[in-house]
Amino acid sequence: MAHEITDNPLRGVEAAQGQSGHYGIFDQGAQVWSWRPDGAEPVIWMSEKSWFADSQPIRGGVPICFPWFGPGRSGDLQPLHGFGRLQTWHMSNVKDTLDRDGRLIVEYTLDESMSGDQPNWPQRYEAWFRAKFTPEYLGLELQIDNVGDEDITFDEALHTYLRVGDVTKISISGLDGATYFDKVTGEEGQVQSGDLTVAGETDRVYESTGEVTIHDPALGRDLVITKSGSANTVIWNPWIDKAAAMPDFGDDEWQQMICIEAANALGHPVTLRPGESHHLKQRITLA
Numbered sequence: 402m403a404h405e406i407t408d409n410p411l412r413g414v415e416a417a418q419g420q421s422g423h424y425g426i427f428d429q430g431a432q433v434w435s436w437r438p439d440g441a442e443p444v445i446w447m448s449e450k451s452w453f454a455d456s457q458p459i460r461g462g463v464p465i466c467f468p469w470f471g472p473g474r475s476g477d478l479q480p481l482h483g484f485g486r487l488q489t490w491h492m493s494n495v496k497d498t499l500d501r502d503g504r505l506i507v508e509y510t511l512d513e514s515m516s517g518d519q520p521n522w523p524q525r526y527e528a529w530f531r532a533k534f535t536p537e538y539l540g541l542e543l544q545i546d547n548v549g550d551e552d553i554t555f556d557e558a559l560h561t562y563l564r565v566g567d568v569t570k571i572s573i574s575g576l577d578g579a580t581y582f583d584k585v586t587g588e589e590g591q592v593q594s595g596d597l598t599v600a601g602e603t604d605r606v607y608e609s610t611g612e613v614t615i616h617d618p619a620l621g622r623d624l625v626i627t628k629s630g631s632a633n634t635v636i637w638n639p640w641i642d643k644a645a646a647m648p649d650f651g652d653d654e655w656q657q658m659i660c661i662e663a664a665n666a667l668g669h670p671v672t673l674r675p676g677e678s679h680h681l682k683q684r685i686t687l688a
């Protein structure tokens with residue numbers, strides 16, 4: 402058993418793990434799209450309606466938002482969530498010990514010579530991303546280096562789409578007492594009370610650096626999401642109307658997904674002086 406470089410529907414790395422496990426990442430956006438530990442239901446969610454086309458966002462997996470989140474802090478930047486997720490990243494390293502312990506590590510790089518002329522963010526940077534697939538957890542790490550001679554400021558997110566059995570039955574713990582901006586109502590300074598349940602369109606940017614757990618009774622499992630280097634946890638489910646309005650999202654698919662994103666956005670951009678680096682990490686563990 403070894404990893405393969407595959408081309409369908411997009412170029413990337415794939416691996417089988419055990420009898421039924423599967424790992425996958427695309428070069429476009431350095432986007433993880435599959436983590437299914439052996440014997441488990443998929444943990445990473447992918448839409449069956451996703452486009453797989455050059456320079457189009459991929460709906461599902463783990464999009465890397467960079468160097469801005471959504472339309473950016475000015476509210477008018479395109480493409481949404483930054484150009485990083487639309488670029489073809491350079492696969493710089495692949496290591497597997499699949500036969501021994503079921504692990505696969507894939508590393509990617511991106512810099513301004515590859516992302517080309519970006520009028521909204523003409524900065525010098527190097528980005529490095531590592532996905533570590535193991536039978537126990539999926540580890541994600543994004544490093545941004547300032548390689549220029551001026552300060553750089555950016556937003557970023559690991560926009561992780563997770564598969565759940567029935568989103569109306571899950572509860573998410575770990576955010577009790579955290580303040581959040583509700584992007585659906587536009588209300589700032591909301592405070593989470595107890596566990597979060599999903600009963601409508603949900604789009605919240607929490608001030609939170611801690612661990613959250615999804616309790617999923619329909620699949621009979623918990624997903625534990627830890628992170629570092631991140632001031633915000635974003636939770637997103639489009640619910641019925643927004644799902645129906647998105648051409649790359651199945652009308653009923655909102656029922657089986659939730660995004661739990663490790664971000665630095667809105668009031669928490671990252672500023673790096675020349676020569677400095679920033680690390681953003683997220684780990685998903687099946688419990």
Ligand SMILES: O=P(O)(O)OC[C@H]1O[C@@H](O)[C@H](O)[C@@H](O)[C@@H]1O
Pocket residue numbers: 458471481482560584604605635637662
């Ligand atoms: O459709 P996109 O650009 O992939 O974004 C999906 C969602 O991503 C979330 O992170 C945002 O908070 C939502 O507002 C947004 O709708």
